[in-house]
Amino acid sequence: MEQDDRILDVAVIGGGPAGLMAAETIAKAGKSVAVFEKMPTFGRKFLMAGRGGLNLTHSEDFERFAGRYGARSQALRPMLEAFSPKDLVAWAEGLGQPTFVGASGRVFPKAMKASPLLRAWLARLEGLGVQLRTRAEWTGWSADGGLLINGEVVRARAVVLALGGASWAKLGSDAAWVPTLAPLAHIAPFRAANCGFDVAWSAVFRERFAGEPLKNVALRHGEASARGDAMVAGYGLEGGAVYALAAALRDTIEAEGRAAPTLDLRPDIPAETLERRLQASRGGQSLANFLRKAVKLSPVEVNLLREAHGLDLPTEPAALAAAIKAAPIVLTAVQPLDRAISTAGGARFESLDGLALKERPNVILAGEMLDWEAPTGGYLLQACFATGVAAGQAALARL
Ligand SMILES: Cc1cc2nc3c(=O)[nH]c(=O)nc-3n(C[C@H](O)[C@H](O)[C@H](O)COP(=O)(O)OP(=O)(O)OC[C@H]3O[C@@H](n4cnc5c(N)ncnc54)[C@H](O)[C@@H]3O)c2cc1C
Numbered sequence: 001m002e003q004d005d006r007i008l009d010v011a012v013i014g015g016g017p018a019g020l021m022a023a024e025t026i027a028k029a030g031k032s033v034a035v036f037e038k039m040p041t042f043g044r045k046f047l048m049a050g051r052g053g054l055n056l057t058h059s060e061d062f063e064r065f066a067g068r069y070g071a072r073s074q075a076l077r078p079m080l081e082a083f084s085p086k087d088l089v090a091w092a093e094g095l096g097q098p099t100f101v102g103a104s105g106r107v108f109p110k111a112m113k114a115s116p117l118l119r120a121w122l123a124r125l126e127g128l129g130v131q132l133r134t135r136a137e138w139t140g141w142s143a144d145g146g147l148l149i150n151g152e153v154v155r156a157r158a159v160v161l162a163l164g165g166a167s168w169a170k171l172g173s174d175a176a177w178v179p180t181l182a183p184l185a186h187i188a189p190f191r192a193a194n195c196g197f198d199v200a201w202s203a204v205f206r207e208r209f210a211g212e213p214l215k216n217v218a219l220r221h222g223e224a225s226a227r228g229d230a231m232v233a234g235y236g237l238e239g240g241a242v243y244a245l246a247a248a249l250r251d252t253i254e255a256e257g258r259a260a261p262t263l264d265l266r267p268d269i270p271a272e273t274l275e276r277r278l279q280a281s282r283g284g285q286s287l288a289n290f291l292r293k294a295v296k297l298s299p300v301e302v303n304l305l306r307e308a309h310g311l312d313l314p315t316e317p318a319a320l321a322a323a324i325k326a327a328p329i330v331l332t333a334v335q336p337l338d339r340a341i342s343t344a345g346g347a348r349f350e351s352l353d354g355l356a357l358k359e360r361p362n363v364i365l366a367g368e369m370l371d372w373e374a375p376t377g378g379y380l381l382q383a384c385f386a387t388g389v390a391a392g393q394a395a396l397a398r399l
Helices: 017-028 044-049 062-067 070-082 085-094 115-127 203-209 240-244 246-256 271-278 287-295 299-312 317-325 379-398
Strands: 008-013 033-036 099-101 106-109 131-133 138-141 147-149 152-154 156-161 187-192 213-221 224-232 236-238 262-264 343-347 363-365
Touching (some): 008 017, 008 379, 017 115, 070 379, 085 099, 085 106, 115 131, 224 240, 287 299
Parallel strands (some): 008 156, 033 131, 156 363
Antiparallel strands (some): 138 147, 213 224, 224 236
């Protein structure tokens, strides 16, 4: 049968990493595909992700890697196997962006930024014949099943929706799609995933130390513990070690109104060693000077101990060592959803058959709009790319 050229094989809605990856997969199979992106340019959140160093994926053992997605590991695993961290590295290198493994096993492009990668990628997509449309907003379906884009009807045999999560709305992912998809899929409410938390710092501490890093600490919450850096923020606490425990901290705050993790400021030094060093004579030194010399605590660390203990900060060596190993921090609230690096919630896998809507099998979902979450460390982009590839393949299977 003749095919109508005005009908696209696949329309991809959303030009972030997941949507662009779906489009690449489809175009490579020789099918016609257009990407519709409502913002004036593609990949705005991807570019933002590259600001502090684009962490593409992680080099750890695959079993550990797949486990980072918690309850959603099982659903994501086949897609992560089919487009693995190694595949992602090879893909980036194919776009002229060699990568390196950082100290913590995280994988970055040597350029550190997303912009050269995105530029090369868009050029390759154009070369493959992908129609790249910006300022093109999808608002739902026409009565006869066409896609409504800027009020016009666009027809496609299959559709990939890659509309993003619900943070940083100004970059495009504003979750405005939820009412349109809610009749077709169960959408779990969005919650901040990799996010900061409020702490009631004293005004003096906040003014003096907001923006100061707490290097190489261990944050502990119940049985869970995360190593890395944290950052004092005006509102409270943020940074890698905090994000790693953010899901559990968020859940505790939602259930109990607060969470009280502890910070180990010297995780590599046993308490007994600290105690021994603190037994040295203090002489006429201030406590801050003594702690700086004896155990190399920085001003922000000394003052954090004062924030945690107030006038009760012990001076006796064993108790002071214990305080350095477990400074209590009271987190009173989760930072607003829009400030989160990523969001939990979105279309539940139970409403899907693979990645296709059970209610409309030619509509396939990808990326952060699906209901999974993971810590920072490259797990977010890896899952967006892997679900993008899988969504592209699912769309091809519908043709
Ligand atoms: C500050 C920051 C730093 C980050 N750093 C990292 C990192 O280092 N490593 C990592 O793995 N992850 C990082 N992330 C997370 C990562 O950027 C996201 O998880 C990823 O971009 C999600 O990809 P996506 O394609 O699913 O959605 P998005 O990138 O959000 O793209 C969705 C696109 O869909 C478009 N869209 C939405 N609705 C419509 C519509 N109705 N019509 C047309 N277009 C529409 C949006 O405009 C948007 O461009 C970071 C995020 C932030 C905010």
